[in-house]
Amino acid sequence: MKILLVFISAAIVNNFVLTYFLGICPFLGVSKRIDTSVNMGLATTFVMSLAAAITWLINHYILIAFNLPFLQNVTYIITIASLVQLVEMFIRKSSPSLYRSLGIFLPLITTNCAILGLTLFAALREYSFIESLSFGIGAGAGFTIALVIMAGIREELEFADVPAPLKGAPMTLLVAGMLALAFMGFAGLLSV
Amino acid sequence: MTSQRTLFQEFKKGIWAENPVIKMLLGMCPALAVTNSAVNGLAMGLASTFVVICSSAIVSIIRRFVPGGVRIPTYIIIIAGFVTLADLFLRAYFPVISKALGPYVPLIVVNCMIMGRAEFFASKHPVVPSILDALGTGTGFVWVLVVLGSIREILGSGSIFGVTLLSERIYTPWVVMILPAGAFLSLGLLIALINYLTQRRQGAH
């Protein structure tokens, strides 16, 4: 039961992008078209679930076992960077078509703070292995949802007459603010 | 080439013309997440400045010894190292601030502003300009965070740096300003205002 709650909480109630401000860079940068947003979201979700699982193992069997909490940050970021690299090589070999649609996003994922944030939050909340995995998938889903909604709005915005000083980033931030307001409606629905 | 004037320019550009948050839209995650009060913004800004200066200096020193293929991973390890130092320091000497910033301190690692300075500047320039460049970028980051934190704290809690300006009797705080939505709205409007001023000045000339 808690596994499902963790998932919904990460995906909707405490949406990573709109309430924790994680993954803002790709959120503002990539979310211009719906189809690229979906691909970016899927690639991120995939890396997030892997990262959640692997960092959990590292945290429990290396960092806690040998009492090395101060190396958490360094090991996590190395894990994520190598993971992204491995996933990129694997996809390139196994599925060239998938690589063409996801490939360019993969290097960007390393510096996506949502992934490191996810692993740090999971460790902080002392989730079990399965809960961490569910948290990873949920956070990925939440990221994808935010990205796709944003892209949908921005596609429409292209036809709107935006005042000159608001063009570009300011308008995107204002739209994100309104989305965050909308997502506040979910707040307190559950907290895990 | 490295006359006083150009060195000063390396420092100056980060404050306004290439300001990381306002002009380059880097480091948005901490800029939005921790600016619910002026003091949090200041602490996050200073911690990030410390990390960007140290990592730029080290990256510049070792730039000739790092093979191109592992450049990025090496930089990430160095940045993560300094971030952990900053985190431990805050936890030991400023526990209250450390608690308020929470996991956003370790997250400085993925602040693209820091990686950006290491990759685009420090890896190609000598130590002194690299440090000045990082100092300028850090200063630019600090002032935006403090301004944003102050705006949100005044409107959202009626105080600044914890000192009450507007008593609750005469002013009902706009709670939304210290919530996530307020962060997006304030930063969006701040950038819009700066765009407006810049465009008007350009129009006048």
Next chain:
Amino acid sequence: MKNSSPLGMILALTVTAVVIGAILAGFYQLVEPRIEANRLAEEKRAIFSVLEGAETYDVIEREVPSDKKGGEIIRIFRGLDADGRTVGYAFIAEGPGFAGIIRMMVGLNFDLETLSGLKVMEQVETPGLGNKIGEEKFEGQFKGVAIRPRIEYLKNKKPVKPNQIQAITGATISSKAVVDAINKRVETILSVLGPQAAAGEG
């Protein structure tokens, strides 16, 4: 960028990682006692703020069954006055609030009938609404509140019975979370302290 051979790359990464790791280990050794001291100082402040009249305290550790595997070790801080008499017991209660985990120190009077105080230690509730659980106005209500049959909260009404407190307007969920977490923990604490207190110890 001179040596881009695999060996050079491995060497560069290893050296960086080892040097950074060593620096971090050294710095951690240096500041770790201070971080631990900060944590203890906070705990101590919270204990004395919920146990009025306590001069010192000792720690009782008990293993209790819980939904986690292998049970859970709970720590109860027994507050003693200047003459060494027990004034009450403090313990940590935590539970999910509106936006995250709420952690608080709860004081229980030595008669095991009423609470002697509450101090919220960690919370991330909504600023301006739910985070008022950390204010004296809310915390103070728990001083002297009866724990039997269980603590209850009322909305927009002054408490009438000794086991009632008033919820914060607009933040019922946060208030409920506090009350629920305390009620749940009090049961466990009583199951540990009950027989001991009855035996006249302390």
